[in-house]
Amino acid sequence: MKGKIKWIILAIIAILIVIVAVYVSINEAQLQYDIEEIKEYNYFALTQKSKYGVVDKNGNVIIEPNYTAIQIPNPSKPVFICISDYNEETQSYDTLVFNDKKERLFENYDSVQAIAINTNVEANPYEKSVLSYKKDGKYGLITLEGKEVTKAIYDDITSINSKEGTFLVKNGDYVGVINMKGKVIIKSNYETITSDNYYNEETKNKTAGFIVSKKTDEGFRYGYINYKGQVILDTEYTELERVTQIQNDNKPYFIAFKDGQAGLLRDKKIILNYEYQDIQYHSVNDVFIITRNGMQGAVNKDGTTILNPEYDSILFGGIYLNAVKGDETFIYDTNGNKIETENISLTKTENPNYYIAVDKNEIYTVVDANNNVLIDDNYTYIEYLTDDYFIVAKGSNNGIIDSKGNVVVDLKYTSIFKFNDTNLVQAEITNTKTIELYNIKMQKVASMNNATIKQYEPSSINENKYIMLASATGFEYYDVDGNKLQSQDIFKSNTLFAKKGDNNKWGFVDIEGNVKVEYQYDMVTDFNENGFAGIKLDGKWGVVNQNGEIICEPIYKINWIQPTFLGKYYRVNIWYDNARFSDDES
Numbered sequence: 001m002k003g004k005i006k007w008i009i010l011a012i013i014a015i016l017i018v019i020v021a022v023y024v025s026i027n028e029a030q031l032q033y034d035i036e037e038i039k040e041y042n043y044f045a046l047t048q049k050s051k052y053g054v055v056d057k058n059g060n061v062i063i064e065p066n067y068t069a070i071q072i073p074n075p076s077k078p079v080f081i082c083i084s085d086y087n088e089e090t091q092s093y094d095t096l097v098f099n100d101k102k103e104r105l106f107e108n109y110d111s112v113q114a115i116a117i118n119t120n121v122e123a124n125p126y127e128k129s130v131l132s133y134k135k136d137g138k139y140g141l142i143t144l145e146g147k148e149v150t151k152a153i154y155d156d157i158t159s160i161n162s163k164e165g166t167f168l169v170k171n172g173d174y175v176g177v178i179n180m181k182g183k184v185i186i187k188s189n190y191e192t193i194t195s196d197n198y199y200n201e202e203t204k205n206k207t208a209g210f211i212v213s214k215k216t217d218e219g220f221r222y223g224y225i226n227y228k229g230q231v232i233l234d235t236e237y238t239e240l241e242r243v244t245q246i247q248n249d250n251k252p253y254f255i256a257f258k259d260g261q262a263g264l265l266r267d268k269k270i271i272l273n274y275e276y277q278d279i280q281y282h283s284v285n286d287v288f289i290i291t292r293n294g295m296q297g298a299v300n301k302d303g304t305t306i307l308n309p310e311y312d313s314i315l316f317g318g319i320y321l322n323a324v325k326g327d328e329t330f331i332y333d334t335n336g337n338k339i340e341t342e343n344i345s346l347t348k349t350e351n352p353n354y355y356i357a358v359d360k361n362e363i364y365t366v367v368d369a370n371n372n373v374l375i376d377d378n379y380t381y382i383e384y385l386t387d388d389y390f391i392v393a394k395g396s397n398n399g400i401i402d403s404k405g406n407v408v409v410d411l412k413y414t415s416i417f418k419f420n421d422t423n424l425v426q427a428e429i430t431n432t433k434t435i436e437l438y439n440i441k442m443q444k445v446a447s448m449n450n451a452t453i454k455q456y457e458p459s460s461i462n463e464n465k466y467i468m469l470a471s472a473t474g475f476e477y478y479d480v481d482g483n484k485l486q487s488q489d490i491f492k493s494n495t496l497f498a499k500k501g502d503n504n505k506w507g508f509v510d511i512e513g514n515v516k517v518e519y520q521y522d523m524v525t526d527f528n529e530n531g532f533a534g535i536k537l538d539g540k541w542g543v544v545n546q547n548g549e550i551i552c553e554p555i556y557k558i559n560w561i562q563p564t565f566l567g568k569y570y571r572v573n574i575w576y577d578n579a580r581f582s583d584d585e586s
Contacts, residue, residue: 033165033180036128041075045580046569054080055581057530059567062100068093073114073126079105079144081114106146109133117159125578127164130180132157141182150182163195163205177210185229191215196242207249211240224254232268245283255279264288264303271303282316285334289314306336317345317358349384356382366390375405385425386440391416400442408442420455422480435469437482445482452561461529462490470561473523474500487526495546498526508548517548525562532565543568555585
């Protein structure tokens with residue numbers, strides 16, 4: 001009998017283990033979600049005389065512009081929310097949802113809307129996978145395909161700043177958090193909830209946690225809940241912030257205040273007690289500046305003292321700490337060792353052979369790892385560029401020198417900087433709006449007055465990154481190394497290509513260079529991924545298709561150097577993710 005009871009107990013334990021494992025697995029699965037990427041833009045807002053509709057990528061009108069506003073939550077999918085009859089007093093309006101066949105969607109709900117987002121990653125203004133709906137005065141979530149994610153049980157649903165796919169839900173006076181799968185991350189027990197704004201390249205904003213608050217008789221008290229919904233810090237702090245510059249998904253650092261005094265925590269562990277007026281993190285040197293009784297000092301991430309709080313101020317000079325006390329400035333390294341030097345700043349470069357030094361007169365030099373001076377010519381600014389080259393300035397004049405101090409690009413530019421993720425240097429002269437490009441050998445490869453410059457990522461019509469240098473009278477293409485390209489080198493799937501003729505007019509040629517549209521225009525654009533190009537004549541723009549046929553005669557006054565067209569419609573705003581097109585004549 002005893003043996004039988006033993007086996008029964010073991011079986012029960014095994015079942016409980018399985019149940020727990022299944023629960024954990026389901027819970028983890030509900031916490032995982034993917035933010036949809038928009039790989040194809042099929043639909044855009046159309047505006048005519050302050051009314052809105054929808055146009056597709058071929059320039060066909062899908063929804064006539066008869067509405068006060070249009071929401072296109074995901075430009076790759078045919079779901080269009082049409083807003084009309086807005087009442088300014090009650091701030092109420094009617095919404096209708098259509099597909100690309102002009103069929104009504106979601107008719108069994110009182111109101112369906114796209115959920116506006118605010119993120120520093122994308123320009124698309126809405127959640128791309130889910131919509132909010134209203135039923136019997138309450139709100140819920142549905143997918144763009146109409147699948148119900150949550151019942152209509154919330155008083156309100158809004159996005160959380162910089163945390164796409166996660167929503168603030170309100171029940172009565174309190175708020176909580178759910179994700180796009182409907183998983184409750186935080187129950188509605190708090191007065192306020194905000195994202196901690198944590199972000200890294202691998203997990204994006206998914207592992208950002210939440211600063212939560214509750215109101216007490218003494219005022220609001222703040223706490224912290226991680227992205228899994230686990231309470232890390234109870235609501236007992238008068239101020240609380242996550243140190244987001246420190247990249248760690250699971251063991252975050254916090255600067256927390258109790259009774260007006262600041263402390264430092266890592267996860268739940270107290271690194272520094274609550275005895276400071278302020279604590280600030282300096283990411284370049286991985287050091288915290290502490291302030292106590294009006295005096296400043298420094299500690300590392302473990303809370304180990306680097307400098308006692310006995311200085312009027314602590315300033316950073318590259319890898320140096322400048323500790324000011326009265327009229328004296330003492331120089332320390334980030335381990336707290338005092339350094340005897342005339343320099344107040346020493347900055348590492350990507351090349352271990354070079355450091356940028358700045359003296360007390362704010363004159364820049366280049367030194368090696370042993371502090372031997374390599375470049376010293378009274379420069380008011382020096383920045384490491386690449387290989388053995390440096391950007392330098394004397395006053396407002398900028399140029400480039402090599403490691404021996406030789407000038408390789410004259411000091412005549414208003415500004416010089418490396419151009420995005422390329423092997424090019426962009427140099428500008430402001431008064432003539434001149435842009436010049438130099439390659440990594442510091443050879444000039446391009447120059448244009450009254451110019452703008454833009455880099456294009458690979459897309460459906462171009463295989464590689466390229467750069468366009470453009471003015472009101474012409475444009476040129478370059479690869480990331482500064483080699484000049486022709487239209488045929490970039491837009492390999494196109495059949496016609498922009499070309500300037502000997503008469504300084506523009507037209508279009510085929511892949512063999514045969515003229516298909518005569519050189520008669522003051523300016524043109526190349527054909528975009530939707531098969532349309534702009535033609536400019538007498539200060540006005542029109543449109544042609546890939547057959548060279550005129551879709552719209554030049555009737556539009558557009559200030560952009562290189563406008564974009566869909567059929568007869570031109571783009572009227574900047575962000576392609578939230579593009580609006582129009583045929584209004586200005």
